[in-house]
Amino acid sequence: MRGTTAVVLGGSVAGLCAAGVLARHFDEVIVLERDRLPPDAEHRRGVPQSKHPHFLLNSGRRAIGEIFPGFEEALIAAGGMLLMPSLDAAYCENDGWAPRKSGSMTMIYSSRVLIERVLREKVRELPAIEIREGVTVTGLRTTGGGSAAGRVEGVEFRAGDVDGHLPADLVVDALGRGSSVADWLGAAGWPAPPEKTLDAKVTYTSRWYDLPPADKRPDSWWWQHLVVTPTQDTGAHPDEHDFLSNFFPIEGDRAIVCMGSWGIQMPRQADSFEAAADRVRAAAFGQATRVCTPTSEVHLTRSTGNKWRRYDLLDRPPLGLVSVGDSICAFNPFYAQGMSSAARSALILAELLQARDALDHAFFREFLARQKKSLDVPWMLAMARDQAYDFATGTEIIAPWRRRLAARFSWPVFNAITATSREDAYVERTFAEVFNLDKSLRQMATDPRFWFGIARYKVRQRLGRTVVPGGFDDQQDPPGTDFTDVTRGASHGQPVRSGSRAAR
Incomplete structure (x- = not known):
């Protein structure tokens, strides 16, 4: 039998997608979230990367739409913009601006915080789900750690000054890059899962801006998204020519201006940020930034290494536990794969819960195998670029x-x-x-x-x-x-x- 109670650790995109799946198969789904969740589209401590641009890839859009019917329409109604990048974005490539034309790909542009707000609204429509805020997960309850019958049976938590315990038939780890679940399993007797890592020393920096009123924007602004790729010139040039730069539109007539690089020190103060934008190799990028009004400080992120915890390689993976999102596989955020990969993992969980009645060895083995096949796709893309840098470190560096x-x-x-x-x-x-x-x-x-x-x-x-x-x-x-x-x-x-x- 599957049981009656599922507990999800973390209320970000990965955790909310998992909760939406579990609500169809368990009487009670409890989401434990450390933060107090804002009622609107606002930043919170547990998702520092929300201050940077986020792409929701087509495969992720479809997966979330299957979990939460009407999600895409709700996101657009809340202010997200359905655009065709090849027609609505200007791309500066190797030899200059690329020509504009229609293509097969569309994308919904919005902030990460709006995506999460819409997801929370969808989750709250499901009566089986309870989100408990201000709760810190402190450990796991297990039996038979490391043995063939080893199982996760619940979680330990702290809410304010009170410690507690929740029994669970299934626990979903959606705690992100910093998840301690592997450490807790190790303390309970399981071997550490092998890890594949590659850190190409990517740093990126972002600032939020209000666009000028529509009637005051330059006549040349046919585009809504502006992308400048790194130069391929091997001669002497400013560091900023090596930046991957995005003028990324979001809801509310705003844009996130983001610059990132592999192995280069990035600006973190307002004056140096705007000076760097002026030195990006396409003049339009700095010009666009200068006519907008800044509304935030500069946000910088360095925690960008690729890391894959290979639970599928354990001889006896724990029963009663699955990991989704960055807690299982975290990517270089430049490649915009995180949210979509998390939603795809949740969809695999949905398919298996539909097909199987018991949370037995076969269930978890099949989940890990299918999740591994799904994660292979974005992992290979991330490796193709990040392995080319001689300063990259990790298990996946190449000859x-x-x-x-x-x-x-x-x-x-x-x-x-x-x-x-x-x-x-x-x-x-x-x-x-x-x-x-x-x-x-x-x-x-x-x-x-x-x-x-x-x-x-x-x-x-x-x-x-x-x-x-x-x-x-x-x-x-x-x-x-x-x-x-x-x-x-x-x-x-x-x-x-x-x-x-x-x-x-």
Whole structure:
């Protein structure tokens, strides 16, 4: 039997998604949250990363929508913006501004705090769920630690000055990067789970701004999202040219300006932050920042290493416990995989609870196996970039020759994919599916049609038969020309000749 009571440790995105799943299968679902939860979309101590931009990938949107029907509509009604990045965002790539056109990917832009507020509202619609605030989890109650019958049977907690104990048929660890669950299991007799780690020394810094009133914004602001990728110039240049920079729109006519880097000291004071924004390699980035009104201090984060606790490799993983979100696998936040990966894990839990009646060895083994397969997809993407840095540390660093190959070819391959995506719908769609965790990097790498499309584009490029110009001057405003109709004509065999840098 599954039992009657489930306890979720942590009330952030991962914990709320898990609670939404459990409410369909347990009489009582208790969420223990250390913070006092705000009634509105506000920051709280337990989620310091909420002050930075958050992307909810398509796979995550779908997973949350399955757990909480109507979530997407509720998020948009609360102020989230449904946009098409290829049409509504300006991207500064290797050789300048990329051309603007429609694509297969859409995204809801909002703050992390709004996502959590909407999720909390959805959770509170479910009568089986009780959220207990101001409660600190202090340990686990277990039996038979490390043995074949070893099980987690409940949790210990402190609420104010009172210590307590909650029995549970299932405990979900959603305590995040700093979860102590592995330590508590170790103290109870289980071996420590093997860990895969890689820290590429990413630091990022953000500040919140109010946009100018709509009638006072520059005429050149056709875009809503502005992205400047790191330079690929190996010569001398300012550090800021190596930043990955985002002018990220959120609800309420606001934007989060975020700059990040691999291995570079980042600004943490207001004056140095705005000075750095002015030195980002695309002039429009600093200009946009300067015409907005700052509404926050500068927020800096360094806790960005990739870490995967491999409970699936234990000979006798504990019964009665699953881990989701950053508590099982934390990613470099640059890759926007955390919330979506957590929601995907919750959906796996939902499918197994629907299919199985007993929380036995087979249940937990299958959960760990399926979760591992799901986490492999974003983990491989994170490794593909972070392993290229010689200052990276951790268990997943690679041999110097492999690192040199990764550093040498990752940008040229990325450039070829993004250029081809302008004119080849299959390549564009496949790359979007990989970005959104709907396909793995391995699937893309072994797809003959994908690589044929890139090869064909490169040949056409050499022959001067590409359709869409690229490389618009990054010292000028991003061009607003919509090339969608031009690319549609090309897809019907009507190529239009143009030089690759024609429209500077």
